[in-house]
Amino acid sequence: xxxxxxxxxxxxxxxxxxxxxxxxxxxxxxxxxxxxxxxxxxxxxxxxxxxxxxxxxxxxxxxxxxxxxxxxxxxxxxxxxxxxxxxxxxxxxxxxxxxxxxxxxxxxxxxxxxxxxxxxxxxxxxxxxxxxxxxxxxxxxxxxxxxxxxxxxxxxxxxxxxxxxxxxxxxxxxxxxxxxxxxxxxxx
Numbered sequence: 001x002x003x004x005x006x007x008x009x010x011x012x013x014x015x016x017x018x019x020x021x022x023x024x025x026x027x028x029x030x031x032x033x034x035x036x037x038x039x040x041x042x043x044x045x046x047x048x049x050x051x052x053x054x055x056x057x058x059x060x061x062x063x064x065x066x067x068x069x070x071x072x073x074x075x076x077x078x079x080x081x082x083x084x085x086x087x088x089x090x091x092x093x094x095x096x097x098x099x100x101x102x103x104x105x106x107x108x109x110x111x112x113x114x115x116x117x118x119x120x121x122x123x124x125x126x127x128x129x130x131x132x133x134x135x136x137x138x139x140x141x142x143x144x145x146x147x148x149x150x151x152x153x154x155x156x157x158x159x160x161x162x163x164x165x166x167x168x169x170x171x172x173x174x175x176x177x178x179x180x181x182x183x184x185x186x187x188x
């Protein structure tokens with residue numbers, strides 16, 4: 001039986017800070033373009049404001065691409081005062097151009113963002129059924145994303161190649177990719 005996270009011993013020794021990417025989830029909106037550099041700089045500003053010097057960055061999907069930039073040599077140029085101690089990437093978008101062809105970005109760009117579309121989006125990206133409250137939250141987050149930020153990601157962000165500017169990443173990194181992931185899987 002799993003215990004609630006707040007009862008685990010590490011809570012006494014760590015501080016957690018959740019941050020949504022600008023224009024997504026609970027993240028504050030940026031300018032009209034929401035470039036990858038702007039999003040990374042916004043995360044760097046939050047990390048600096050919190051005074052973090054020994055911390056772990058965690059990123060999933062396109063936020064994984066942003067966290068790779070911050071953990072790399074490009075982080076200082078984006079305003080990050082102290083690099084992370086570790087990096088955890090969960091099915092991240094690669095530093096180079098996103099893999100998977102043009103069909104996925106086109107489908108996402110043309111999506112309606114209504115309830116049915118949100119449910120389809122979440123179901124298409126989960127290998128196993130989610131608990132109802134998790135499924136509902138995922139659908140809500142998808143439906144409320146800032147359209148300008150999402151469109152900027154689909155038109156520009158997925159094509160930005162930071163490989164040369166960011167490599168190497170000299171931070172201990174844990175990469176988590178599920179073989180059963182319906183979108184990416186181990187082939188990524």
